[in-house]
Amino acid sequence: xxxxxxFGHTNPDTDAVGAAMAAADYFKHQNVETEAVALGKPNEExxxxxxxxxxxxxxxxEKADTEKVILVDxxxxxxxxxxxxxxxxxxxxxHHKIDLKTDxxxxxxxxxxxxxxxxxxxxxxxxxxxxPKGIAGMMLSAIISDTLLLKSPTTTDQDRKAVEQLAKIxxxxxxxxxxxxxxxxxxxxxxxxxxxxxxxxxxxxxMNGKKVRxxxxxxxxxxEVLNRPGLKEDxxxxxxxxxxxxxxxxxxxxxxxxxxxxxxGVDQIAVEKAFDGPVNDHIIDLPGVVSRKKQxxxxxxxxxx
Amino acid sequence: xxxxxxFGHTNPDTDAVGAAMAAADYFKHQNVETEAVALGKPNEExxxxxxxxxxxxxxxxEKADTEKVILVDxxxxxxxxxxxxxxxxxxxxxHHKIDLKTDxxxxxxxxxxxxxxxxxxxxxxxxxxxxPKGIAGMMLSAIISDTLLLKSPTTTDQDRKAVEQLAKIxxxxxxxxxxxxxxxxxxxxxxxxxxxxxxxxxxxxxMNGKKVRxxxxxxxxxxEVLNRPGLKEDxxxxxxxxxxxxxxxxxxxxxxxxxxxxxxGVDQIAVEKAFDGPVNDHIIDLPGVVSRKKQxxxxxxxxxx
Numbered sequence: 001x002x003x004x005x006x007f008g009h010t011n012p013d014t015d016a017v018g019a020a021m022a023a024a025d026y027f028k029h030q031n032v033e034t035e036a037v038a039l040g041k042p043n044e045e046x047x048x049x050x051x052x053x054x055x056x057x058x059x060x061x062e063k064a065d066t067e068k069v070i071l072v073d074x075x076x077x078x079x080x081x082x083x084x085x086x087x088x089x090x091x092x093x094x095h096h097k098i099d100l101k102t103d104x105x106x107x108x109x110x111x112x113x114x115x116x117x118x119x120x121x122x123x124x125x126x127x128x129x130x131x132p133k134g135i136a137g138m139m140l141s142a143i144i145s146d147t148l149l150l151k152s153p154t155t156t157d158q159d160r161k162a163v164e165q166l167a168k169i170x171x172x173x174x175x176x177x178x179x180x181x182x183x184x185x186x187x188x189x190x191x192x193x194x195x196x197x198x199x200x201x202x203x204x205x206x207m208n209g210k211k212v213r214x215x216x217x218x219x220x221x222x223x224e225v226l227n228r229p230g231l232k233e234d235x236x237x238x239x240x241x242x243x244x245x246x247x248x249x250x251x252x253x254x255x256x257x258x259x260x261x262x263x264x265g266v267d268q269i270a271v272e273k274a275f276d277g278p279v280n281d282h283i284i285d286l287p288g289v290v291s292r293k294k295q296x297x298x299x300x301x302x303x304x305x
Numbered sequence: 306x307x308x309x310x311x312f313g314h315t316n317p318d319t320d321a322v323g324a325a326m327a328a329a330d331y332f333k334h335q336n337v338e339t340e341a342v343a344l345g346k347p348n349e350e351x352x353x354x355x356x357x358x359x360x361x362x363x364x365x366x367e368k369a370d371t372e373k374v375i376l377v378d379x380x381x382x383x384x385x386x387x388x389x390x391x392x393x394x395x396x397x398x399x400h401h402k403i404d405l406k407t408d409x410x411x412x413x414x415x416x417x418x419x420x421x422x423x424x425x426x427x428x429x430x431x432x433x434x435x436x437p438k439g440i441a442g443m444m445l446s447a448i449i450s451d452t453l454l455l456k457s458p459t460t461t462d463q464d465r466k467a468v469e470q471l472a473k474i475x476x477x478x479x480x481x482x483x484x485x486x487x488x489x490x491x492x493x494x495x496x497x498x499x500x501x502x503x504x505x506x507x508x509x510x511x512m513n514g515k516k517v518r519x520x521x522x523x524x525x526x527x528x529e530v531l532n533r534p535g536l537k538e539d540x541x542x543x544x545x546x547x548x549x550x551x552x553x554x555x556x557x558x559x560x561x562x563x564x565x566x567x568x569x570g571v572d573q574i575a576v577e578k579a580f581d582g583p584v585n586d587h588i589i590d591l592p593g594v595v596s597r598k599k600q601x602x603x604x605x606x607x608x609x610x
Contacts, residue, residue: 095410096410097406097407097408097409097410097411098403098405098406098407098411098413099405099406099407100403100404100405100406101402101403101404101405102402102403102404103402103603103606104402104417104603105400105401105402105415105416105417105598106402106403106415106417107415107416107417108403108413108414108415109413109414109415110410110411110412110413110414111410111412112409112410112411112412126431293410298408298409301408302408
């Protein structure tokens with residue numbers, strides 16, 4: 001049997017890594033020989049989770065080195081491996097919108113829940129397969145990360161239930177306290193360059209033919225991020241060198257669930273309409289906005305088209 | 306709560322109708338208000354199944370009349386309702402390749418099994434929901450139809466298991482005997498015009514920018530179909546009036562699982578390469594070919610691209 005690698009999107013976050021580890025384990029029970037890999041180095045938050053549960057980061061790749069692959073937490077070519085179009089995708093487990101064309105039928109399961117790991121939790125439950133403790137810890141961390149400790153508008157009852165159960169399996173007594181530690185680990189920007197912050201979690205979206213890059217960074221002090229020397233100039237530089245039409249970097253305060261955006265590009269009017277306020281000196285206030293998927297992408301897509 | 310209509314592809318076959326009825330019932334248990342509808346009149350086979358289980362054909366529509374919809378047995382716009390791009394797809398249950406782009410996350414479940422109804426059978430089982438007898442009968446009929454009584458190469462163990470179980474729930478004592486009756490009902494071409502035969506089960510595929518129309522008709526006597534007066538001329542006419550680049554009508558003998566194809570169009574060389582034999586006077590021999598999805602579409606796509 002051919003091995004199949006399992007991976008999440010580029011610029012991996014905790015769900016991209018955790019869901020890959022969980023899916024690699026889960027699909028082994030379906031008689032698929034798997035290996036979890038990642039399309040980039042772990043961020044500070046993911047490192048914290050891996051350390052906490054005594055796990056090793058999956059191997060980092062740029063190009064898939066097996067013909068058959070399993071995708072988690074993404075399905076779009078522009079968020080995936082370089083050789084995406086040469087591969088046979090056998091399974092997808094995801095919680096995003098779909099933009100995919102395949103040549104053959106495959107296993108595809110998506111649900112509009114807060115996190116891919118929530119879906120995998122349900123797979124394990126329905127098939128009555130035991131979740132290894134460490135993997136449960138990564139899945140728990142992934143859900144906390146994607147839902148900002150169950151506060152994001154993407155959060156569903158399924159996510160809440162999965163967190164409760166996974167915390168038990170992972171031996172995490174107080175998931176609120178663990179979750180706040182985890183999220184804070186992700187906000188430690190001291191060792192990160194401006195480029196890390198701009199690109200660390202960025203994804204590309206095609207909106208009405210335009211190439212729109214949207215990043216997000218979590219913090220406990222939005223102004224501290226906005227005032228980083230050279231950050232705006234570096235975003236402007238990134239726009240020019242990468243050929244994006246627009247870049248929006250969303251800076252989110254995990255303590256009060258508000259954001260501000262830094263915007264560079266040609267579609268300022270669409271951005272102002274999408275978020276109902278002015279862009280002043282490249283900054284737009286985004287009160288109550290925490291979810292790229294539920295609040296930023298759909299609103300901006302609508303105004304762009 | 307808004308009602309959501311549930312439908313299969315245009316030119317509905319027994320799975321497009323049966324899976325819509327099953328999904329409408331299943332998703333009611335998930336608190337979605339549903340109505341099964343169909344994108345065309347039932348064929349002779351589907352009529353036989355509906356009559357056998359004392360069921361009424363779902364309402365036939367061309368345009369969706371609810372904003373939210375559930376798709377079964379298809380996901381591609383060109384096999385769906387006219388106003389496809391104005392709709393919000395909330396759920397998809399399918400067993401075909403994927404060619405879909407959505408604006409928002411949704412529930413999407415596909416598996417590479419022989420029939421959509423097999424997947425829905427598994428949904429019912431995993432959630433321990435009882436399948437109504439008539440719906441079990443339609444699901445059984447759909448699997449028999451899609452897999453040519455479990456003989457098509459698309460058939461999986463899941464399909465076989467579902468047929469066994471559904472036959473019990475539907476009170477069908479001998480599913481082999483019932484299945485042969487059902488398939489034969491679908492081969493009764495006496496009351497069908499050439500146009501019915503050409504278009505009855507036809508689907509459009511985009512292959513390397515070309516518009517390829519592929520139909521399939523079941524029979525117990527291939528020559529009887531090939532010798533129908535005016536059939537070839539009517540295919541040639543259809544090609545011209547509808548602006549297709551190619552039309553392939555696959556005529557399948559359900560008794561010995563062989564086919565012959567009638568081909569008109571500009572890509573004869575690709576067709577000859579795809580099926581490893583000559584097209585003589587617009588006829589090509591297709592020994593052992595019974596599955597459009599598994600044998601015809603992938604082979605032809607490969608040669609076209």
